[in-house]
Amino acid sequence: MGKRIFSVVLTSLMAMVLFVPHTHAASVSGDEVIQLAKEHLGTPYQWSGETTAGFDCSGFTYYIMDKVGVDLSRGSYDQYKQGTYISKSNLQKGDLVFFSGTYKQGISHVGFYIGDGNMISATKSRGIAIDPVFSGYWGDKYTGAKRFLANNFFSDVYSEYWAYDEIKQLHNEGIINGYSDGSFGPTDQVSRAQVAKMVGKSLNLNPSSSAQFKDVSSSHWAYGYVNAAVNAGLITGYEDGTFKPDEAISRSEIAAIINRAFEFSNKNSSYRFKDMKSSHWAYDHVYALASNSITSGYNDNTFRPNEEATRAEFSAFLYRALN
Known part of the structure; x- marks a missing residue:
């Protein structure tokens, strides 16, 4: 499903870029x-x-x-x-x-x-x-x-920042937002609800009113997107029936969500992260992303699957998946 939707979106974006x-x-x-x-x-x-x-x-x-x-x-x-x-x-x-x-x-x-x-x-x-x-x-x-104004962008993301292009494109497409003070907070942790909404928007999922988790009420700002992401098979909750929407999400959890969304194939990547054992629950998801150049890990040959991800890191993952 994810790839089919993505191909339509990408075709439209390419047409806009080529002919504007x-x-x-x-x-x-x-x-x-x-x-x-x-x-x-x-x-x-x-x-x-x-x-x-x-x-x-x-x-x-x-x-x-x-x-x-x-x-x-x-x-x-x-x-x-x-x-x-x-x-x-x-x-x-x-x-x-x-x-x-x-x-x-x-x-x-x-x-x-x-x-x-x-x-x-x-x-x-x-x-x-x-x-x-x-x-x-x-x-x-x-x-x-x-x-038309080059300066109309986040106050804390400069053109030299490593994820500038990724953040800018997702922002222009309406997939990510900043804070009311005009900043983006690139090094802030990204929450589970934020990821559900941003992936949902990138796939054009319609918000759903079908409640899925006991701790995501209808008044929660991401309620519709969390429900839609569950219905699409992108996210799962915990055994106690909660989703913990406002908790920070880990790099391995993001890898799983993005791989489910875009259905990448594992091309037997040459990457072999020394901290990713085959017994890790997200092993296949991480290597699917590595095989498709969505992630290359850190310079010390680690992926750090349990480390909490930042808003900039998530933006980079999603941008590469879309492109």
Whole structure:
């Protein structure tokens, strides 16, 4: 099941990468872009306008992005074909949000996301104004978002960090999230519930309301994803009927979940971790991942199966499995 779903997802992602026009990413922050945009609050609407005398929606985004060095197309439809796709759950200040079916079918409006579910855009009735993105007039017209700002990323994951590419791609695809303060916490331990949700999202599993564990109540933030992961055969609980969702997960447990999800074959890898005996419950899972270059262990030829995994380590495992 996992491979079939993955092949569809990968094909779609490859098409997006191959056919989306290149756009220079600005090094300014989202806050800087929003500050520039807010300077024009109240400026009147003008069809085809792209100056301070008056803007239409794409003229406004074109004007502001030009100020920060982004080579943006002029129309909203063409702007939507540029940038990096961003899921609704990972919107950050300065991302462009797009809407369809306003005065015509297809993409017909664009604005800047400013945080807290709001955007600033050029409206016909009020000129440059602030509106909610997901409710009111715009709510059912929301189509998607694109990112153009290089600095719109986690504050504690820099481009030189060993798992930067892995974390960035999973973040852009809406599979992983950070904390409310803008950080990711790459060295923090990753919990069993977090892994269940992230693997479930990467496989497009629908959250389930069928309760599986006595310690994962319907009010738990990962309730639906934990249930879905059980139904898909990806995770199991403990003999006492618990899952312990908020406990840290070990490297061997992650290996088992990822291998069940993507069904890797063991190619008799040349890797022979000195701390992985054939009697270990996760032996086959670990070597399946090693055979497929998902993991290479540590420099001392160990895998450390019982060591608690970090958020960065899990991101690397999942990224490699998806790619």
